[in-house]
Amino acid sequence: MSNNDTQRTVTVRIQRFNPDVDKKPHMQDYQVKMWPGMTILDALHEIKTHQDGSVTYRRSCRHGICGSCAMHINGRNTLACKTPIINEVKKNNTVTIGPLPYLPVIKDMVVDRTSFWEQYLRVKPWLIPPDDIPEREFRMSQEEVDALHDAEACIMCGACYSSCAVIGLNKKYLGPHALLKAFLRVLDPRDTAPGERLEIVSQADGVARCHTIFNCIDACPKGLNPTQAIETLRKLAQKRQKYEEAKAERQKHLNEPIPS
């Protein structure tokens, strides 16, 4: 990539919507001079600071950690702070940015995430540890850690949730983010409520509603796999009692050394 390439001016096309004045969303173009390493979030800052202060979006950490800058960039949900603009510039020298789909727009790229958080809370995303907490740390074997498939790395950005076609039709569906969290807790050897969690995800708006469309996998900026988590929950839900018993047995040995 030549230096000229990274320093040219590109068109950033933003979906604008202010419910106080607009009846429906419209696109607005801004010209931004790229610099090497510029991300989509940097381009938005550039616009907001120097061209149009009314452009509205969420952001916080700027390091792909907080999940607040998830938006729809060139037809894909991803994090604005993690996406180099040079990778997104199309042949017509344009990058198109909009809010996360399927969610009510508050203003420009800011969406109302109420349903996202409501579904999340339904799976009781917190850890429910055993009563007798050991003096030393809980111990997990390498296999137990591997089985989580890095699900703990989820930053709750909502990219998966708002790329899911089932969510587009039905906001009562738990959604990939909540099911991924349920998976994490169900497989966590320290958690004492796997049965209750499996019961919740087995309801009509739970795992059975996933159509394995795989959009959530494509969208996840952390490379996580909610579809695989949903599939695992489906299997465990079939043998709930056995699984609960096995887990209770495992919890008796949580503070013992892991046999090698």
Place this chain on the structure above:
Amino acid sequence: MLTFKLQRWSAIALLVFLTIHMIFMHYVPPFHISFDVVQARLSTPTWKIIDILFLFSVLVHAMAGSYQVITDFESAFNYRKALAWASVIIVILAFVYGAKTIWAFQL
């Protein structure tokens, strides 16, 4: 979850019955299908039972699938109990009608 399971189980049954159907209807002599051929086949109790079970799997599979897709819409999801009962009634009616037709075949 029950609908999900019904759809999977009926899919396995369909695989078995469809294989039987395809082999005996299309890949063994005589290689043409006429009313006489079908009538002769459906006059035997074994084929009657196979085809009635085949019909049942098709109906369960189709109804479970349609129910799942229809209740994907939030407006329909709110009425899922009523829709489930309607689906069960449709399956029973269609099954009785189809099974009676198959059972009536004679040479």
